Amino acid sequence: MSSPSALDPRVTPARPDLAAAELQGVVDAPRFVTGEMRRVAVPVAPLRRRPGGDAPLDTEALFGETVRVLDEDGEGWAWVQLEADRYVGYMPSEALGPIGAAPTHRVAALRTFLFPGPDIKLPPRDALVFGSRVAVRDASGGFAVTADGVLPAVHLMPLDAREADFVAVAARFLGVPYLWGGRSSLGLDCSGLVQTALAATGIDAPRDSDMQEKALGTQVSLDGDVRRGDLLFWPGHVAIAADAQTLLHANAFHMAVALEPLAGALERIAAAGSHLRTIRRLV
Structure with a gap:
């Protein structure tokens, strides 16, 4: 069996002391639990790396989304897994309510x-x-x-309706502040923007840019033409091609979701020591 650390901890509901029931026989843990489904009852709920308000923000869950509660510490924190993208972390217990009626x-x-x-x-x-x-x-x-x-x-x-164009959805967020770990129109990061825009068109995407780079679309040549809707990946960053010459991305340089000339962005990011690694095209 594997130790929890041998698996991606971002999406593996396993700790040294506790793991989800479906991981029995996969990881070593003294206790396995099924968990309890609850629904997010606040507008935006933080999912943190550790139980504490000063812990890094890994992602967020929105009102009405479903989470599985695997453990509660009695001090205001629940260890949960998000149903939508399987991300695991700690959420304030007060942000959660009963499962209630299914969203429509x-x-x-x-x-x-x-x-x-x-x-x-x-x-x-x-x-x-x-x-x-x-x-x-x-x-x-x-x-x-x-x-x-x-x-x-x-x-x-x-809930079952679909937007037609994820690039147009992402463009609605222009000017929204950049927030590391953010996933809402109050503030979001690069991969949060991609995940949110794709979800509106019915495409499920992983949470982080490295996960998206592996899971989404088909890789195309770095030397070819960039098309609207292509996803451009650097180590730790993802941007959307608004057209052949323009990027749309949430980024810490502008501290906002911004449009930026592709050539200028490539030069600026390269000057900071990071080079374009992959272009992936959605079908």
Whole structure:
């Protein structure tokens, strides 16, 4: 059997003291658990590398997404695995609620408000971000009613509906601040932008850029023409080709999602010591 460290810890629900039941016979651990499914009950929930508010942010989960709770420490932290991309980490227990009704819609606007009733003059209860999932139980007068509040129906899309162009989806995030580990329209990183935009078109993508480089599309020559929608990978970074001459990416140079001339970006990033490694084309 393997030790937990022999597997990718980002997506392997195993610690030296505990592992998920499906890993029995695969990893060494003194205890195996099935876990309990819960749903994210706050607009954006952090998933951290260790249990603590000062621990590095690895990724985020959005309102309505499902997580599997494998352990809780009694001090406010749950060790969880996200259902969508299998990422593993620590989340505040207070961010989680019961599984409840299955989501029917997702938020298709960058941000929207959750009102206590069908009246835009009421003070909002909260704000939800692009990709959040809600269970709509009634709709009338331009509003969608959920167990948690009322949302403008125009800001929602049925869960099984698909956007046509992931590059156009990514472009809606122009100007959103860069946030390492971020995955929402309040702030996101390079691979978070790619994952979010692809998800809107029905394409499941891993969370981190190195995972995406291995899993997405087909590799094409670095010397060939770049096409709209190509994914360009450097060590630790991914960008989207908006067209043959322009990149769209969340990056720490601009500290935002930005459009940048391809030639200038290649030169700037190379000057910092990193060179384009792979171009992958989605079919």
